[in-house]
Amino acid sequence: MIWDIVGWIGVALIVLGAIMDLIASIGMHRFRNFYLRLHAATVGMIGGAFYPLIGLGLLSLSLEYLGITRYYIAGISFVSALFVLLTAPVGSHVLARAAHRAGIKPEPINVDRLQEDIGKGVMEE
Amino acid sequence: MEKRLICLGVCITVTAFILAFALIYTGIVPLAPTGNRPLATIFLESTFNAEKWWIWAGSPEVVTSILWDYRGIDTVYETTVFFLAIIGAITVVRTMKLLPETSGKGRGLTVIAKTITKITFATIPIIAFSIAVHGHLTPGGGFQAGSAFAVAPLLVIAALSLRLLVERGWGKERLLALRTTGLILIGIIAIIVPILAILRHSIAYIMQNQAKLWAPAGLSAVVDLLGVKSLLSGTLFWLNLSEFLAVSAGLSLVFVLLAAPTKNFDKEVKTQ
Numbered sequence: 394m395i396w397d398i399v400g401w402i403g404v405a406l407i408v409l410g411a412i413m414d415l416i417a418s419i420g421m422h423r424f425r426n427f428y429l430r431l432h433a434a435t436v437g438m439i440g441g442a443f444y445p446l447i448g449l450g451l452l453s454l455s456l457e458y459l460g461i462t463r464y465y466i467a468g469i470s471f472v473s474a475l476f477v478l479l480t481a482p483v484g485s486h487v488l489a490r491a492a493h494r495a496g497i498k499p500e501p502i503n504v505d506r507l508q509e510d511i512g513k514g515v516m517e518e
Numbered sequence: 519m520e521k522r523l524i525c526l527g528v529c530i531t532v533t534a535f536i537l538a539f540a541l542i543y544t545g546i547v548p549l550a551p552t553g554n555r556p557l558a559t560i561f562l563e564s565t566f567n568a569e570k571w572w573i574w575a576g577s578p579e580v581v582t583s584i585l586w587d588y589r590g591i592d593t594v595y596e597t598t599v600f601f602l603a604i605i606g607a608i609t610v611v612r613t614m615k616l617l618p619e620t621s622g623k624g625r626g627l628t629v630i631a632k633t634i635t636k637i638t639f640a641t642i643p644i645i646a647f648s649i650a651v652h653g654h655l656t657p658g659g660g661f662q663a664g665s666a667f668a669v670a671p672l673l674v675i676a677a678l679s680l681r682l683l684v685e686r687g688w689g690k691e692r693l694l695a696l697r698t699t700g701l702i703l704i705g706i707i708a709i710i711v712p713i714l715a716i717l718r719h720s721i722a723y724i725m726q727n728q729a730k731l732w733a734p735a736g737l738s739a740v741v742d743l744l745g746v747k748s749l750l751s752g753t754l755f756w757l758n759l760s761e762f763l764a765v766s767a768g769l770s771l772v773f774v775l776l777a778a779p780t781k782n783f784d785k786e787v788k789t790q
Binding site for chain 1: 627628630631634635637638641677
């Protein structure tokens with residue numbers, strides 16, 4: 394019973410991931426400059442890779458007929474999800490910094506803390 | 519413009535479908551068979567079949583069996599060719615001295631990127647090593663493990679700077695020494711079965727793994743490791759380990775050389 398619920402949570406996460414991926418791909422095509430597209434890409438990385446991996450792990454844990462294999466699948470899924478969670482924000486952070494250093498200005502902008510820090514000399518260019 | 523592109527895409531797709539259908543329908547291109555091909559059946563039935571001990575490889579992983587047993591000498595030559603390619607790359611930059619002072623400012627990326635790179639750096643060699651020691655059981659093996667390992671220095675170069683890597687001893691000479699050690703180990707393993715056979719007044723081939731009808735010598739597939747019966751598949755495990763050492767050092771060396779700044783290298787060439 395409890396494993397049925399876990400399995401359905403897993404399926405829900407996978408479906409959520411697919412929807413997130415669709416949204417991210419639409420965003421990647423429709424947004425008009427680099428930083429906005431990066432935002433969409435991050436949605437695809439966390440929403441479209443992290444959630445489905447967690448969902449896959451939960452789903453495989455709930456499938457009893459897989460035998461001991463289900464623990465392998467779940468373990469690999471959770472470890473991969475952890476590394477996606479760790480590395481995806483760093484990837485977008487480094488990309489955004491590189492774009493900022495290359496002189497691309499964020500276009501709909503309220504505040505640019507990195508530019509302020511460079512002006513104050515806290516952060517080197 | 520948009521309409522033209524869409525039209526082009528539709529035309530290409532329809533042409534491809536018609537062409538594929540016509541080729542299959544006329545029998546010029548056969549459909550993929552549903553069962554195993556005869557050659558695949560031979561390998562699948564013989565690699566881990568102890569009843570056919572005269573042609574078995576002692577490993578359930580067919581690809582590794584083929585690479586290191588059935589066509590083992592070919593793989594040794596392949597490794598040698600890769601070694602020669604790296605030697606060639608070093609010859610091109612032979613005048614360059616890779617010292618910490620001359621390998622960039624060593625600033626790296628931001629603290630965020632550095633921290634996460636350190637965490638990932640610790641895990642990559644573990645995964646690579648596990649691929650290497652599982653090479654005779656699951657898909658993978660020495661070359662893949664070495665390629666996975668080489669991601670670690672690449673990440674360090676990108677996020678933490680080449681200078682740190684050189685300071686920690688990932689120099690040209692040491693990596694080349696490790697690469698050469700790997701190749702020498704492969705050479706030793708290639709002739710270890712013939713040497714054992716000569717000591718027992720028998721014969722064996724170079725790169726032989728398991729015993730053959732006409733050359734009854736070989737390392738046993740199952741080895742007693744500290745009281746645990748482990749399937750090492752004779753020489754395959756050790757070949758995978760040596761190849762892992764060789765490829766990881768070689769690819770790391772290539773990445774370090776590619777990342778090295780050309781400034782002092784240019785100066786050296788001008789003075790020659």
